[in-house]
Amino acid sequence: MSGASRSPSSLVLKASHLKKSFGAFTATNDVSFEVHAGDSLAIIGPNGAGKSTLFDLLTGRKTPDAGSVELFGEPVTHLPPWQRVKRGIGRSFQVSSVFKSYTALENVQTGLMVSSGQSWSLLGRAASTRRDEALAVLGKVGLAAKRDVPAGDLSYGDQRTLELAVALSTRPRLLLLDEPTAGMGREESRECLGLIREIAEREQLPIVFVEHDMDIVFSFATRVMVLVAGEVLIDDQPQAVRGDARVKEAYFGEDI
Ligand code: ADP
Ligand code: MG
Numbered sequence: 001m002s003g004a005s006r007s008p009s010s011l012v013l014k015a016s017h018l019k020k021s022f023g024a025f026t027a028t029n030d031v032s033f034e035v036h037a038g039d040s041l042a043i044i045g046p047n048g049a050g051k052s053t054l055f056d057l058l059t060g061r062k063t064p065d066a067g068s069v070e071l072f073g074e075p076v077t078h079l080p081p082w083q084r085v086k087r088g089i090g091r092s093f094q095v096s097s098v099f100k101s102y103t104a105l106e107n108v109q110t111g112l113m114v115s116s117g118q119s120w121s122l123l124g125r126a127a128s129t130r131r132d133e134a135l136a137v138l139g140k141v142g143l144a145a146k147r148d149v150p151a152g153d154l155s156y157g158d159q160r161t162l163e164l165a166v167a168l169s170t171r172p173r174l175l176l177l178d179e180p181t182a183g184m185g186r187e188e189s190r191e192c193l194g195l196i197r198e199i200a201e202r203e204q205l206p207i208v209f210v211e212h213d214m215d216i217v218f219s220f221a222t223r224v225m226v227l228v229a230g231e232v233l234i235d236d237q238p239q240a241v242r243g244d245a246r247v248k249e250a251y252f253g254e255d256i
Contacts, residue, residue: 010036010037010038011036011073012071012072013034013070013174014034014035014070015054015058015067015069016032016068017030017031017032017068018030018068018069019031019067020057020065026230028057028230029050031232032067032232033232037204041224042209042225043209043226043227044210044224044226045226049228051227052210053230059081060076060079060083061081063077071174074087085172086115090172091177092164092177093163098163099151100150101150101152103149103151104138104143104146104147104158105138107162108138109129109131110166112137115170141161142161157191175196175200175206175207175208175209176207177207177209177210179212180192181213181216193209193211193220197220218238221238223237224237224241224242228250
């Protein structure tokens, strides 16, 4: 595995032997991997492979039955999501999670407030809270001009981009993006990941993302991990993964 030989000082996230079952069904089975500074790690695998469940274990939405998660060398396995956010995990969800009746700006303001431990229910009384900071984050993703548009009135692509802004507002040191381009066409997906990569490079943010389009995966990932039936099939450089016979088989013989 490519992670094994790398410097301990660049280690951002370490998942060890993670396991999660739902009744008799094991969705995550002995998953171990590392994320290092500079990584753009794509997690791929067929539907139901356990990608979202793994993200939930990393972010704290779900607790593993066994195994551990370390962030910058500190165990976070049993911390709730908000404490992981405070320690640097920024995430976006497979299904869009913006507040549709809030404006774009208010959505980012809520992210800022949540990450600093303030309650977002205060928003109504504190509409000016951290407005400048929120505007700056919207600017990073190119949505500043749409700040006063209710999120529900934004195009689907802009809603996903807003979600990225909310994730960035929590001042992450690692970005976990579960299908950030879900529901987008290929061109829009490329633009979206291009933006993500630009921001990640500028802010030196390692990213872990789930993406189905193999062209996009292989143009944006520095490493690819393949999950099949809850297990890591391979975790390596893109070229090694692309040429792996087991990966082709997992994708039903498709030449990826
Ligand atoms: P992916 O994101 O790779 O498509 P998921 O992690 O969403 O896969 O799901 C992996 C498997 O775990 C699926 O078979 C799904 O039905 C099952 N699963 C996920 N969450 C639950 C849950 N809360 N209860 C029962 N089964 C679940
Ligand atoms: Mg999923």
